[in-house]
Each structure stands twice: as structure tokens, then as C-alpha cells.
Amino acid sequence: MRDLGSWKPLEISPESVGAERGVDGLAEHLDSLPDLGNLLARERALVFRDFGVTREELDTVMDRLLPNRAAYVHGNSPRTKVGQNVYTSTEYPPEFVISMHNELSYAHQWPSRLLFFCDIAAESGGATPVVDAALWLSSLDDEVREAYAGGVRYTQNLHGGRGLGKSWQETFETDSADEVERFLTDAAASWEWLRGDTLRVIQDRPATLRHPVTGEEVWFNQSDQWHPAALGEDAAALARVMPAEDLPQSVSFADGSPIPAEYVLQVRDRGLAAAVDVDWRPGDLLLIDNVLVAHGRRPFTGSRRVLVAMSS
Known part of the structure; x- marks a missing residue:
């Protein structure tokens, strides 16, 4: 049996x-690998250290590591698009911890791989x-x-251009309401248009998932990132004066x-620990x-620019 406590990338x-x-x-090393997919499923995460890749050379690596680079559609994190489906990793203030999460685990379709570049x-x-x-799953009570x-x-609740949180235009990378509705239909999500061009989206998703290759059951939801109790005093104060269904985002059991x-709080803290x-x-x-690995961000000082791309 695999020793869960000894894992590292x-x-x-x-x-x-x-x-x-x-x-x-x-690039030559990656081309020599017989099966990158099996290596990644076995090791779960790979760190390529000290090769000295530059931003201008990044496409050469991404072409090999991310065969089907995908857009960050329906993403809820604040990011800036800086290239062909390449984004800043997050733009939350540097003093905050970003808790552990699997990217887009709340959505009907999530990336199979993520690539971060410093x-x-x-x-x-x-x-x-x-x-x-x-x-993470086994650590929970x-x-x-x-x-x-x-x-x-x-x-x-995604506003139409003015309001708290992200707009639906930013979230879905389009100004077309018809295109958004087609996306949500395919996602088996419920939605309604509210006053002020606000779009409310409701999705029921599993809390755990089995990996398609290894068969392992893993924790796979972002409930702690959508629940005001785990997001600090500002979010908790907002939740005290607004109904949960009117918050920019909220979560309940299905x-x-x-x-x-x-x-x-247990989910958040044990994932980080x-x-x-x-x-x-x-x-x-x-x-x-x-699916096998969740990620987050530690606080920092000074400038930091980490880019991310994802593959379906």
C-alpha cells in the first residue's frame, strides 16, 4: 500500500x-520519456528545477507538457490572460494564504493537468x-x-459589469449571453438571469472523485473556498448582512x-497542514x-509572477 504521508513531488x-x-x-529530456502520462499519474507532480527556462521559451515546454491547452472558462479566481491560454496564477493580495484546491473542481469539466512557471x-x-x-481525504474525520x-x-452570482466579485463576461471570457447559456446547458447547471444583468448559476457536484488511471478516491471540491467561514472576517461580515443565495459565491450540501x-475549517486547515x-x-x-494533487499559495513579499496554463 502506498504510504500517503511520505509523498512529495x-x-x-x-x-x-x-x-x-x-x-x-x-525539451530533449521530455521527448525521451516513454510515457509522460504514466509518469505523472505515478508521481502525481513533477518539478523541473534549474533548467533556466525563460518566459519567451515557455511555449516550447508547454507544447510537450500540455497537449490540449485549455482556456480558464468558468474560473472564479482573479487572473490576467497573458498569452495563448496562459494566465497569471492568481491576483489575490500577497499577504493572504490561498488554501488547497483542485482547479475548477466545482465545474462540470476540469483540467487534467496544470503547469506553473516561475x-x-x-x-x-x-x-x-x-x-x-x-x-487530504484520509486526514478528515x-x-x-x-x-x-x-x-x-x-x-x-455573476454581475453584468458592476458589482462584487467577477462578472459573467470575465468568468466565461465572452460578451455573448447565448454562448454562456449554451455552456451552462452542456454543464448540466441551473441558471437564471436576475435584475441588473446578474447571472445566477447553481451546480451540484460530488465531493470526492476517483482518478481515471489509478482508481484512487480523492478529495475534490472547493467548499472551503466558497464558504464565508473559511474566507476571513470580511467574507463573514458580508454573509451576516446578505442572504447566502445573494453572495457572489456560496456553497451548501447538495x-x-x-x-x-x-x-x-477542518477541510481547509488539514489540507494546508x-x-x-x-x-x-x-x-x-x-x-x-x-485530480491527484491540490495546490494553493503561501503569502509573500516583493514581486512574484507565477504563470499557469492547463490542459483538458
Whole structure:
């Protein structure tokens, strides 16, 4: 049986694989791998350290690591698009921890892989913590796992250009309401247009998932990131004066019953406690299996620019 507590990403450097430093050396190494997909499923996350890849050379690597690069459609994190389906990793203020999550686990379709690239390392802090999602699941109390067995319900209120949170235009990367409705129909989501061009989206999703290759059951939801109890005092204060269904985003169990605050705090805190930090040097890359591994961000000082791309 795999020892869940001993996991960490596999670190690959020019010295460890006998490759030349630079993007050509990394590309040659990647081309020599017999099956990157199986390697990633086995190791769960790969860190490519000290190859010295530059931002201008990033496409060469992404073409090999992300065969079907996807857009961040229906994403709820604030990002800036900086290239062909390449984004800033997040734009939350640097003093905040971003808790562990699998990207787009609340959506009907999520990326299978994420690739992070360090363009500028922070002056201090700024690591990307990663956690084995099977370990995260096993770390939770039986009471919490059982309560989540029926799944969760996510509710979003996306304004039409002015309001709290992201607009529906930003979220779906389009100004076409018809296009958004087609997307949501395909996603088996419920939605309605409210006053002021606000779009309310409701989705019922599972709390856990089985990996298509390994068969492992993993924790796979973002309830703690959608619940005001886990988002600090500002979110908690807003939740005290607004009904949950009117918040920019909220979450309940799939039957509509509330998720106790102590449950989401346990989920958040145990995910972070079990995480392994990936510290950044400029030019480093991190490839993760987005089902087997969740990720977050540690606080930092100074400038930090980490880019992310994803693959379906």
C-alpha cells in the first residue's frame, strides 16, 4: 500500500537526468520519456528545477507538457490572460494564504493537468503548496467525510459589469449571453438571469472523485473556498448582512442544507497542514495531475509572477 504521508513531488534537474541546462535540454529530456502520462499519474507532480527556462521559451515546454491547452472558462479566481491560454496564477493580495484546491473542481469539466512557471520569484515566501488529495481525504474525520457523501451545491452570482466579485463576461471570457447559456446547458447547471444583468448559476457536484488511471478516491471540491467561514472576517461580515443565495459565491450540501463552519475549517486547515511547499526559482516549472494533487499559495513579499496554463 502506498504510504500517503511520505509523498512529495518528483524533482527533475539537468544533473539528475543527465540533460543540458536550458530549454533545449529540457525539451530533449521530455521527448525521451516513454510515457509522460504514466509518469505523472505515478508521481502525481513533477518539478523541473534549474533548467533556466525563460518566459519567451515557455511555449516550447508547454507544447510537450500540455497537449490540449485549455482556456480558464468558468474560473472564479482573479487572473490576467497573458498569452495563448496562459494566465497569471492568481491576483489575490500577497499577504493572504490561498488554501488547497483542485482547479475548477466545482465545474462540470476540469483540467487534467496544470503547469506553473516561475517568471519572477518572490523576495520572501510565495511557495506553491501541493497536497496529495488522497491524503487530504484520509486526514478528515469520519463525520466530515460522511456528511459530504451526498455532494455539494455551488451558487454563483455573476454581475453584468458592476458589482462584487467577477462578472459573467470575465468568468466565461465572452460578451455573448447565448454562448454562456449554451455552456451552462452542456454543464448540466441551473441558471437564471436576475435584475441588473446578474447571472445566477447553481451546480451540484460530488465531493470526492476517483482518478481515471489509478482508481484512487480523492478529495475534490472547493467548499472551503466558497464558504464565508473559511474566507476571513470580511467574507463573514458580508454573509451576516446578505442572504447566502445573494453572495457572489456560496456553497451548501447538495440537498440544500448548510455546511457547518467547523467542517469547512477542518477541510481547509488539514489540507494546508498536509501540504508540501514547492519553493520557486526563476525558470522553474511545476506540472501536477489536477485530480491527484491540490495546490494553493503561501503569502509573500516583493514581486512574484507565477504563470499557469492547463490542459483538458
